[in-house]
Amino acid sequence: xxxxxxxxxxxxxxxARTRGNVVRAAExxxxxxxxxxxxxxxxxxxxxxxxxxFDTTTGALTRIVDAFxxxxxxxxxxxxxxxxxxxxxxxxxxxxxxxVNADGSAKRNLPLIxxxxxxxxxxxxxxxxxxxxxxxxxxxxxxx
Numbered sequence: 467x468x469x470x471x472x473x474x475x476x477x478x479x480x481x482a483r484t485r486g487n488v489v490r491a492a493e494x495x496x497x498x499x500x501x502x503x504x505x506x507x508x509x510x511x512x513x514x515x516x517x518x519x520f521d522t523t524t525g526a527l528t529r530i531v532d533a534f535x536x537x538x539x540x541x542x543x544x545x546x547x548x549x550x551x552x553x554x555x556x557x558x559x560x561x562x563x564x565x566v567n568a569d570g571s572a573k574r575n576l577p578l579i580x581x582x583x584x585x586x587x588x589x590x591x592x593x594x595x596x597x598x599x600x601x602x603x604x605x606x607x608x609x610x
Contacts, residue, residue, distance in 0.1 A: 469510055472503065474522045486525040489518070493538070497568070498545040506536045506550070517550060519568070530570040533560070541568070549576070 470491050475482035491507040503520045517531040517539055535554040542548065549565045559575075566573040 472520060472522065485522055486520060486527055489520075489527070491518075495539070495541045497541065498543070504530075504539065504541050504548065506539045517548065530568065531564075531566060531573070 469488055471488050472485050473482055474485055488510040489505075489507050490510065490512065491505040494503055494505045496503060497519070501521060501523050503522060504517070505520070506517050508515045514529065515532075515534050515536075516529045517533065517536050519528045519530055520526070521528075530548070531550065533550070533552045533555065536550045536552055539548060539550045546568055547565055548568060549563065551563050552561050555561045563576045564573055565576055
């Protein structure tokens with residue numbers, strides 16, 4: 467994960483300024499409000515891994531999910547939920563495909579049928595899309 471500093475600016479590039487601390491971040495996505503940024507990351511020293519929301523207006527950084535190595539983080543189109551794959555967690559029950567409310571509440575494991583973990587991760591990274599229902603995922607068609 468690269469070490470990054472988040473900058474905000476006007477659309478024309480003027481008034482550029484840094485917000486918040488330096489972090490390690492990957493898989494960035496904007497919330498629909500255009501003010502918060504979602505990412506899988508860690509602090510600059512590599513600690514405190516998880517999924518974060520960064521408020522570009524206030525500079526507040528909030529850890530939504532505490533996970534050692536979250537992958538394939540995807541935000542629902544309306545920003546209400548996110549889905550991610552957890553791997554390499556200490557407790558076996560903490561590994562798998564999860565859906566959680568955007569505030570970190572109501573985390574639940576989504577059952578996956580068949581296929582080794584690497585195949586499931588490839589599906590999540592390359593082919594997962596949210597359905598119009600906002601809480602359904604379409605990735606079965608990517609199995610072929």
